[in-house]
Amino acid sequence: MEKRKPDVAQICQTIWQSIVEKKLRPGTRLKEEQLSEVFGVSRARVRQVLAVLQRDGLVSIIPNRGAFVSEPDADEARDVFYLRTKIEERVVERLVERISEQDINRLEGHLKKELAAQAKGDRLASVKLSGEFHMLLATLAESTLLHGILQALVVRSSLVTVMYRREEMHDCGPDEHRELIDIIRSGDKKGALQCMQTHLKHIEDELDLSQNDVSSRDLWQVFK
Amino acid sequence: MEKRKPDVAQICQTIWQSIVEKKLRPGTRLKEEQLSEVFGVSRARVRQVLAVLQRDGLVSIIPNRGAFVSEPDADEARDVFYLRTKIEERVVERLVERISEQDINRLEGHLKKELAAQAKGDRLASVKLSGEFHMLLATLAESTLLHGILQALVVRSSLVTVMYRREEMHDCGPDEHRELIDIIRSGDKKGALQCMQTHLKHIEDELDLSQNDVSSRDLWQVFK
DNA sequence: ATTGACACGAATGTCAACAATTATGTAGTC
DNA sequence: GACTACATAATTGTTGACATTCGTGTCAAT
The missing domain is CATH 1.10.10.10 (Winged helix-like DNA-binding domain superfamily/Winged helix DNA-binding domain)
Incomplete structure (x- = not known):
């Protein structure tokens, strides 16, 4: 620091x-x-x-x-994941079309870091790297618009995850990232879309978005 | 000023x-x-x-x-409309569920302004009001997240429209906004989604996104 | 005792001068 | 004559001090 x-x-x-x-x-x-x-x-x-x-x-x-x-409420949390899905679908779509060997290498390199962090049990690093993986995808898709918006959404995702995660929640492991890389490389657009969808759904499903109570500090916001 | x-x-x-x-x-x-x-x-x-x-x-x-x-390129222009569609679909989805009579009144009031501007042939006001209509939908959907992102996208849309509009392009008339209000009020979610989709597609189709040339001023950005 | 107003204190919002960086014009050299 | 190096001017970036706004505590009046 x-x-x-x-x-x-x-x-x-x-x-x-x-x-x-x-x-x-x-x-x-x-x-x-x-x-x-x-x-x-x-x-x-x-x-x-x-x-x-x-x-x-x-x-x-x-x-x-x-x-x-x-203090995002459950509705906002759902919106975050809805939007992330739509944006990352688009990212994957573009990646399948224009991915290069060099891009694949960068993704592989990043994945290695994720695996290392997981092996060490460094949870903070895992969360950080996981987010960066998704940002890297957006970077490679070469769309400043998608990249910019996704940035905000990924950050929000961390916050939402902290607020609504179940106790027994396990990390969003790098296994599915491995899968994503492979299927993107294969050029199977439909499969890649499906893969991204389920990946994000898995993350969202780990959350408990049922509670709708308002935290005490929100009070004054409630009354505008 | x-x-x-x-x-x-x-x-x-x-x-x-x-x-x-x-x-x-x-x-x-x-x-x-x-x-x-x-x-x-x-x-x-x-x-x-x-x-x-x-x-x-x-x-x-x-x-x-x-x-x-x-100077957004054609790819970015397409991304803008892709994202707008996805976001506004979500907005409509939420609106169908929670729209109130008061909300309808606000929409009707805004539509009146749009019609007045069109009747007067005030093009600038028309463009501005048209954008505000979409922002009003997001406001009524009560999602600060969707609202915030859509704000940026609507503004970008204007810029894209200016850059890529065909000469003979006519305004995005308020007729389809009228349709949207009615179908949202009817509670027909599927129909409302379809209506929003076609509305945005109409706007995008009025553009000529075929040109991919780089403007002269972009040169130094090209070389990083 | 409770409520209202007033004043004080603290935190945010604003501005204008200063520092750092970049572009431009000029001179000197090959 | 063209190219490089330097000096100068213009523009952006940063800082610290000042103005404004809002929360809080006190005191008086009912």
Whole structure:
């Protein structure tokens, strides 16, 4: 955390990590001055960070009130996975058409990292790498639009997962990623679509989206 | 343009208008100081405006280089409409389930404005109102996620439309919006989905997405 | 005792000057 | 004459101080 040039992305990542590790709970207030002290940067930069985090849906900024860690409700969680599915379908579609050997190599390389993290039992790294795998797919699809929106959705997915995961939930293992790579390489568009769909469905099915209760901190938002 | 309290949204809208009216062509550079003079605001605020415009995909910001009006290629244009379709399908789905009489009234009221603008032949207002109709649907669907993403896509749609519209293109008339309202109210989910699909397809079909040439100003982006 | 208003404190929002980076024009050399 | 190196000008990026807004605690009045 003691980096020489604390980049905006760096700080975002650290905050994201804290949320995934449950060190920061949804609803927590994030004071600008506080953050600027912790990270040793100017408040202006903290402001940029919060803007990015808001765009990714990790925090909600209320004018003249401050920034809070978001508390997406079950409906929003479902929307996130619905959209992810639709976008990643499109990504896969394009990848099947234009994938190169070099692309395959990058995917294989990433998969290796995922397997290593799993073997070591490093859960945080696993979650992070899993998300990055999906972002890598979008990158290779060469669509800045899909990439940009998916970025926000993947980040949101982590938050949703933290909030609604069942206790006995196991990690989204890299096995299905292996499958995806193979089927994309084979050029089977329909199969690839199916594979992506079930992969994302598996992740969503691991969640418990039945609860619709409103957290206590949401109260003042309820009354607008 | 001489507003007393030039809001960020206000300025964004004005710039958006200028692009739709072809007063600002894709690739045009937007200097911060220049903008701050024109709108009579501080450069810091211009910076916020540009950030929002970048998020909506209207401008591309290159570090230490400046901001330019985006030039989405045909592929991106297709992605925009693909995503819009998927998102608005979801919006319609939710609306059919939870629409209220009050909601219908708001839609009817908006439709009236659209018809008035069309009758007056006010093309700019027509384009603007048409986009707002779709945003209103998302608002009524009560999903901040769908709303936020759709916002960016609708704005991008305008830009894409300006760039790729055929000469003889006629406006996206309010007739199909009328149809949509009726079928949503009827509760026919399948029909509503179909209606939204064809509506968006009509808009996309009015475009000529065959050209794949790179505009001259993109050159330096090509070489990374 | 409860409620209302007022004032104080703290956090956010805004701005203008300063620093860093990039583009441009000029001179010098081969 | 063309190409490189340097100096200058223009533009973006950053910082710290100032203004504004909102929450909180106190006090008085009913």
